Amino acid sequence: MSPATTARLRRGGVEQLALVAAFLPLAWMAMALFEVAGQSLGPNPSRELLHTSGKTALNALWLTLALRPLQELSGRIEFLWCRRVAGLTSFAYATLHLLVYAILELGLDWSDLGAEIAKRPFIIVGLIALIGMIPMAATSTDRAMRRMGRRWQRWHAAIYPVSLLAVWHYYWQVKLDITEPLIYLGALAAMLGYRLHRAHQRRRAT
Amino acid sequence: MAKFTYPKIAPSEIEATPPELSSRSTSRREALAGLVAAGAGATLLASPAMAQTAAVAPRPSATPLAPPSFRRNPRWSVNEPPNTWEEITTYNNFYEFGLDKSDPSERSGLFKPRPWSVEIAGEAAKTGRYTLEDILKPHALEERIYRFRCVEAWSRVVPWMGIPLKDVLARFEPNSRAKFVEFTTLLDPKQLPGQRSRVIDWPYVEGLRIDEAMHPLTLLTVGLHGRWLPNQSGAPLRLIVPWKYGFKSIKSIVRIRFVEKQPATSWNKAAPDEYGFYANVNPAVDHPRWSQAKERRLGGSLFGSRIDTLPFNGYANEVAALYRGLDLRRFY
Numbered sequence: 269m270s271p272a273t274t275a276r277l278r279r280g281g282v283e284q285l286a287l288v289a290a291f292l293p294l295a296w297m298a299m300a301l302f303e304v305a306g307q308s309l310g311p312n313p314s315r316e317l318l319h320t321s322g323k324t325a326l327n328a329l330w331l332t333l334a335l336r337p338l339q340e341l342s343g344r345i346e347f348l349w350c351r352r353v354a355g356l357t358s359f360a361y362a363t364l365h366l367l368v369y370a371i372l373e374l375g376l377d378w379s380d381l382g383a384e385i386a387k388r389p390f391i392i393v394g395l396i397a398l399i400g401m402i403p404m405a406a407t408s409t410d411r412a413m414r415r416m417g418r419r420w421q422r423w424h425a426a427i428y429p430v431s432l433l434a435v436w437h438y439y440w441q442v443k444l445d446i447t448e449p450l451i452y453l454g455a456l457a458a459m460l461g462y463r464l465h466r467a468h469q470r471r472r473a474t
Numbered sequence: 475m476a477k478f479t480y481p482k483i484a485p486s487e488i489e490a491t492p493p494e495l496s497s498r499s500t501s502r503r504e505a506l507a508g509l510v511a512a513g514a515g516a517t518l519l520a521s522p523a524m525a526q527t528a529a530v531a532p533r534p535s536a537t538p539l540a541p542p543s544f545r546r547n548p549r550w551s552v553n554e555p556p557n558t559w560e561e562i563t564t565y566n567n568f569y570e571f572g573l574d575k576s577d578p579s580e581r582s583g584l585f586k587p588r589p590w591s592v593e594i595a596g597e598a599a600k601t602g603r604y605t606l607e608d609i610l611k612p613h614a615l616e617e618r619i620y621r622f623r624c625v626e627a628w629s630r631v632v633p634w635m636g637i638p639l640k641d642v643l644a645r646f647e648p649n650s651r652a653k654f655v656e657f658t659t660l661l662d663p664k665q666l667p668g669q670r671s672r673v674i675d676w677p678y679v680e681g682l683r684i685d686e687a688m689h690p691l692t693l694l695t696v697g698l699h700g701r702w703l704p705n706q707s708g709a710p711l712r713l714i715v716p717w718k719y720g721f722k723s724i725k726s727i728v729r730i731r732f733v734e735k736q737p738a739t740s741w742n743k744a745a746p747d748e749y750g751f752y753a754n755v756n757p758a759v760d761h762p763r764w765s766q767a768k769e770r771r772l773g774g775s776l777f778g779s780r781i782d783t784l785p786f787n788g789y790a791n792e793v794a795a796l797y798r799g800l801d802l803r804r805f806y
Binding site for chain 1: 561734760
């Protein structure tokens with residue numbers, strides 16, 4: 269086998285592993301929904317599904333951002349191979365989050381949805397974040413990457429404003445203890461700072 | 475921010491477990507005592523001195539609480555099916571035990587609801603410290619099935635057990651300067667590990683206008699579903715004000731103070747634009763971040779359990795007169 273083929277196979281294996289991991293939160297939700305193996309969503313199941321899907325989307329998004337620094341700091345290319353799956357995982361759970369909200373929390377009562385969106389800006393913020401992910405998800409194939417060239421990079425820089433909107437959306441509905449949103453924000457700032465620092469280094473090197 | 479660690483407590487060690495559980499643990503204790511006695515009997519033959527110590531040793535340190543006796547009060551009960559013990563005691567907001575809904579049931583094992591005493595203070599003739607028994611003794615416990623509406627837009631139906639607060643307060647003979655009543659929860663981070671994280675300015679304080687406190691619906695509560703309150707539900711003594719959002723119904727009360735001025739209450743201090751002093755259930759006045767028009771009744775199906783929220787949580791006939799002339803949008 270040529271080294272290129274081996275690398276492709278290894279990459280496929282890593283991506284499949286990442287995909288399995290991506291399904292774990294969904295598997296837990298399904299188990300808890302049907303109360304398999306002692307798992308349960310508790311007395312307020314829709315709220316639990318809402319929180320789990322939202323939190324998973326947020327975690328996957330932050331992981332997506334962390335993979336480049338992890339690769340550069342560790343020198344292991346495998347981290348980069350997981351980026352597509354991590355990003356799409358975040359998009360999938362964010363979509364699920366919206367569906368749970370619309371179907372279970374609001375009961376598809378569209379008049380309620382209109383009123384809620386008009387009155388509550390954090391819903392709009394979350395919705396914009398989700399919409400902002402669509403172009404990235406749609407251009408996540410190898411083919412799109414090749415075809416778009418440098419433009420692909422620019423499109424996918426949208427992950428930064430999307431992340432900011434996502435953490436803002438989270439911050440806004442925390443009842444009292446804002447520790448967790450601040451931790452997410454801090455991590456985001458650190459990752460963004462790292463990117464800027466690296467870009468600066470690269471510019472100086474050329 | 476400080477992260478607190480919780481002691482892990484086996485369910486069997488938690489007081490006020492459902493009767494079937496506690497009876498099981500009692501019989502286990504008896505079986506254990508029997509074993510020790512049998513062992514002692516065997517040792518008796520070998521060494522009488524040792525047998526004597528063994529016979530004293532296995533006595534349980536705490537005497538189990540006798541189950542409460544009470545009568546149902548249909549006059550003040552709603553005709554809706556109550557939620558189960560499980561639904562009422564595993565999904566709670568009791569930040570003294572942590573912020574998650576499951577924290578109170580999982581992290582309240584070190585809480586000691588007995589012995590308990592309450593300080594009566596302020597504008598009343600008979601102030602001082604009273605034991606829980608002193609407070610309860612002259613009264614008959616009654617069960618009332620009330621709706622309970624959380625400010626987070628979920629609700630449930632609970633068979634509480636308690637005494638009308640007015641009957642208890644009257645015994646302390648509040649004077650004419652007693653315009654409000656202030657209630658305080660226990661402050662003890664050892665028993666209430668959530669108090670190590672300063673999300674709220676501990677201890678938790680709530681308050682009522684004196685006429686609200688004296689309303690026959692206001693219940694000084696000691697039990698639910700025919701059992702003494704479990705720790706996560708505010709043992710051993712809590713307030714239930716069914717026409718107000720749940721956070722007004724303060725738990726684990728150690729102090730009741732009659733005051734002239736409106737007390738500064740915990741949630742109102744934490745976020746004054748979101749939580750008012752009155753906090754009457756009102757579908758027409760939204761929380762700034764979510765609608766209060768509907769609520770999710772716990773224990774319902776995943777799809778169909780959103781119901782309309784009623785003014786004063788369905789108790790408008792009983793309490794609306796208390797607020798005549800008050801702008802409920804301003805005094806939310």
